[in-house]
Amino acid sequence: MSGSLVVIGLGPGNPDQITPEASRAVAEASHFFGYKPYLDRIELRPDQTRVASDNREEISRSNAALDMAASGHHVAVVSGGDPGVFAMAAAVCEAIEAGPRAWRDIELSVVPGVTAMLAVAARVGAPLGHDFCAINLSDNLKPWDLIERRLVAVARAGFVISLYNPISKARPWQLGSALETLRKHLPATTPVIFGRAAGRPDERIEIFTLGEADAAKADMATCVVIGSPETRLIERDGKPPLVYTPRFSAGAAK
């Protein structure tokens, strides 16, 4: 007998940004798996159980959740942001493909959420108003030179670039190196946003130029948005500037 597995996106961290669909999925599941800080965001009833794990154990967590679902339970795997963006939905799919055939019979669903770059963008204006991309800056699962080639390709093509997982204790130099690479292909005046914990009480949103952006000011909870050559600032008296990328383009990007 097969149960169900739902991968739930809890949004950027502000409870007001959790969709009703996600809240209902939480209410309906019996067993919860996830990275502890995400599990800590939801309040469970006494009849609901949880298994917290570390943030680099996605596959073992997926296996445990699928195993529980295969035995007939209603299982939830929780993610911050959107579960499909550098998060648990892909890990669960990888585990299904590699796992026992019976796991393909599990009723699988994914509940989308507001992903970090959208929450950060909303706090400053509309930096993602034109074509944009999202790159996971972690080189745990792909070679660094591939990341560099991608950064160059999208910078030269005029995309706004969102960097997820920009820095961690185990990956201290990668964001600095990425900014160095981008400085060779974008104007020094390009706006760069370091958006930390958008919408949460400890939110910190800072706007720099690419020339002055300092990787040391980012941490694991930061999403970095790098403008295109067309991204602009609107100065305002007594308020932070607005940052936006116009919807139109003259076609100047190469």
Next chain:
Amino acid sequence: MSGSLVVIGLGPGNPDQITPEASRAVAEASHFFGYKPYLDRIELRPDQTRVASDNREEISRSNAALDMAASGHHVAVVSGGDPGVFAMAAAVCEAIEAGPRAWRDIELSVVPGVTAMLAVAARVGAPLGHDFCAINLSDNLKPWDLIERRLVAVARAGFVISLYNPISKARPWQLGSALETLRKHLPATTPVIFGRAAGRPDERIEIFTLGEADAAKADMATCVVIGSPETRLIERDGKPPLVYTPRFSAGAAK
């Protein structure tokens, strides 16, 4: 005296995917501006007024909303999906920059939402599980050759590609041309998802290969997601396949 303007993202169309933050913003505003189908999604009280406009009148709509806010009202501009992704937040910023200096004093906020590609991805698995980009396929505001150059750059660099506004009555050939261009740079077996009205009663999600994908099957409400060379299908008995892009990459993309 300056009022406020909030740009609200209503998500992909399923009321269960509207965040509590967006619902509260709707409750607090007095005057609403937007494209009629988006305004029709929200129920207003008798003391709230609305001005519906056509979907290609973003700047005149922004000007009217800013004018109303500048005279002290609490104004809302509503968008489908996320307002920062090819939607009203950038148009409002453009209008502020070009408008009277007093508009910069208006209390501006943006409420993020679940954007279409996230809702579509959630319905099929995790196609955005690795690096991805979003391109507005409309050439109303940028030249077509720039769009083509961007498609080639990101396909060659191994990004999953989400296409917004792929087709309309006034732009009948662009999606077909984009698919033709991508066929020169990606395997014919690359999974392509046509995600129409994800989460709504009239939802239609179809999975093709790039070789067989037919632009005529898309419409204005469709978000097209084109896999990278690493995007995979998991076949399941009696269910549609899962589509996902693994989190890891061997670095095969050029």
